Amino acid sequence: MSTRRTLLVGLGLLVVLALVPADLTGLGLPYAGLKRYGTYILTLWLVTAIAAMGVNLIVGYAGQETLAQAAFVGIGAYLTAITQKHGWPFGLSFAASGLVTFVIGIALGFPALRVQKHYLAFVTLAFSVLCWLVFRNESAITGGVMGIRDIERPVLFGLKLRNAQNFYWFVLAIASIMTFVLWWILRSPWGRAFTALRENPLRAESLGVDVRLYTLLAFALGSAYGGMAGSLYAPLVEFIDPSPFALGPSLLFMLMVVVGGAGTFDSAGLNGRMCVAKTSIDALRQQPEAERNYRQHVVAIYQIFPNTLIIWQLDHIEIWRAFPGRDDASQCDVEMTIYKPHDSTRPDSYWEK
Secondary structure, three states: OOHHHHHHHHHHHHHHHHHOOOOOHHHOOOOOOOOHHHHHHHHHHHHHHHHHHHHHHHHHHOOOOOOOHHHHHHHHHHHHHHHHHOOOOHHHHHHHHHHHHHHHHHHHHHHHHOOOHHHHHHHHHHHHHHHHHHHHHOHHHHOHHHOEEOOOOOEEOOEEOOOHHHHHHHHHHHHHHHHHHHHHHHHOHHHHHHHHHHHOHHHHHHOOOOHHHHHHHHHHHHHHHHHHHHHHHHHHHOEEOOHHHOHHHHHHHHHHHHHHOOOOOOHHHHHHHHHHHHHHHHHHHHOHHHHHHHHHHHHHHHHHHHHHHHHHOHHHOHHHHHOOOOOOOOOOOOOOOOOEEOOOOOOOOOEEO
């Protein structure tokens, strides 16, 4: 898809998402918009998609492993909650969350220079558990299991975003900017270097790619996306405690990327729905009249959903390509795109096919 067509599709999708919660009856259209809970679910989807974009950058494009994204979301959420309690404006808290998680992501990326695959996953898993223990036990800072409550939503140019719809549009604007930034990164020389690093690190290094630099950069950028997602999550729910930042959500972030197709640009936003679907289904348990239906159908619903996504995204699953009848059945191995230095005096700056 050409750049112009991609931008037009993205702009059209942005307009549709902006109109989803709005009441259009005043324009003569038979659509009353979404209620507060529906708008909350859409906002949660956007926040989840931002965090999943970070995982997709690390896992799908750079070829690394991470089970620590929920920890970075927690760091961003707690940092925003604590700083806002001390009078910081939201913009400053948001920037601080991204910067702090960017630096921590660099530190977490150093083990990736020595270990790979499941060994690296264990390292990130240990970091995730460590952060969760800090969130739970350092009650003087984080509030412990009682959490931090009454987190104020931001004020933008004098407009209070307490209203669910206004806050949704605010998060949608930030998510759109972050999506565009990631799209630009992936189309830049950085993105090409990430792809070369994923396919064959030794060959990439022989062609001039600084493997050490780009490995650390992938972890830093992916972690920063998680921190900024957490900074939006805190005012969304207005109360945080350690439970949303345990191992389970990190596995869910990984599932979103894997099911949607690691290394594909639409996987994060698409599979953010998976987390939101689970949240919506679990919410049915709060309604006594739905308890029986919940118990009978929740397992089937939650298993059908990811399997439907898998069938829809079959082209991203390598084993499917080996089935008879596929046009690319004889090409199960992924071909590496080789990049060579544009200027031998600047091997890490410009790349071309």
